Amino acid sequence: MARKSPRSRKKRTPASRVPRASRTRATPRTRRAAARARAPSRGAARAAHPAKRTRRSVQAGARALTRRPRPALVRKRPARFAPPDPARIEAILGILDRAHPEAQTALHFQNPLQLLIATILSAQCTDERVNQVTPALFARYPDAAALAGARREDLEAMIRSTGFFRNKTRAIQACCADIVSKHGGEVPRTLEELTALHGVGRKTANVVLGNAFGIPGIVVDTHVSRLTRRLGLTRELDPVKIEFALMPLIPRDRWTVFSHWLILHGRQVCVARKPRCSICPLAPHCPRIGVTAAS
Ligand code: SF4
Incomplete structure (x- = not known):
């Protein structure tokens, strides 16, 4: 008589004794997955029941055969700029x-510092308005050190009518502080040094270079x-x-x-x-x- 292996001798646990928590319950999702697994694939279904040729499907097929391939999108290159004659x-x-x-420049000035300050003030403002403000301003603050050390409220009040007076006051005082600390109170004469000053861009620098120092600038x-x-x-x-x-x-x-x-x-x-x-x-x-x- 064949001896039973230890595995076959092992007692099977009846289903009723399996704890409820470990039993897998069928959910709608698992049921759908099982149904999908049982169902034949679409390809197999088509092979078994080939689709009927309707008038519509024949027309669609004919259209697909006669359809011209869509041309690749061609981006128009802008015409090359021809340098003027x-x-x-x-x-x-x-x-x-x-x-x-x-x-010539419409701004009134007597030295490079005055032109620099007048140019800063002329942003978003007419030259005429700036010319009305600057005589009193330069009489009270004649150099970079005086402008840098001015009381902010006083300076703001003097240039208020040129617009953006808070930003302009900040720019003037920071620029003048740079002129005092880096250039001994004198406005520098190169584009690099001018544009390194606080609040001075290429436009302002070129105005000063061209009109106060006679150094060409556009x-x-x-x-x-x-x-x-x-x-x-x-x-x-x-x-x-x-x-x-x-x-x-x-x-x-x-x-x-x-x-x-x-x-x-x-x-x-x-x-x-x-x-x-x-x-x-x-x-x-x-x-x-x-x-x-x-x-
Ligand atoms: S007004 Fe201006 S756009 Fe008209 S011809 Fe003169 S430069 Fe050219």
């Missing part, structure tokens, strides 16, 4: 020179940005990029006056909303790029 630039410079012989303000684009001298929007785009086009000795010409022309003729193209002497040389309404 030097003869056209020379003609523009000559016309601007004749049209605005009086071109000042890119809102008028210069607008006019150089309309005239087709650049496509750039960023002031620093515009400045670098103009540098090789304009002779260096005319960088400063070129900015003055464009600022005056932008104020008087090529105004922002409706440029006066009908009376503009630059019209024969201007492609009027981006101009939609002119008078």
Whole structure:
């Protein structure tokens, strides 16, 4: 007689004795999974019962066969910017020179520090308004040390009418403190040193260099940005990029006056909303790029 193995001799525990917690209960989810496992796959079902060919399915098949492949999306490359013709630039410079012989900065100043402070004040403000404020300001605070050490409330009250007076007061005092601590109270004469001063960007630095020290610099303000684009001298929007785009086009000795010409022309003729193209002497040389309404 064959002997029973220890495993076969082991008593089976009746189901009733299995603790309730360890018994797996059928849930709707497990029931659905079990039904899916029992059901034949879709492929097998299709093989067993091939779909009926309806009129609609035949038409869809025909459409699929005749459908042309969709062309790949081709991104249009912007046309390359053609550098302006030097003869056209020379003609523009000559016309601007004749049209605005009086071109120079409208800000009143007697030394580089006064021009620097007046330029900071001219942000979002007219030059006329700045010129009304600065005589009293410079009489009371004649140098960088005096401005840096002024009572903030007093300075704010004096420049209030130029707008953004709190920010401007902060910028003036921080800039003057830098001038005193790093340059012995004298305004520096290089672009690098000027732009290292608190609150001084390339535009302000170029104004000071060109007008107080006679060192050429292209000042890119809102008028210069607008006019150089309309005239087709650049496509750039960023002031620093515009400045670098103009540098090789304009002779260096005319960088400063070129900015003055464009600022005056932008104020008087090529105004922002409706440029006066009908009376503009630059019209024969201007492609009027981006101009939609002119008078
Ligand atoms: S022609 Fe018109 S767009 Fe061109 S510079 Fe003159 S005013 Fe401006």
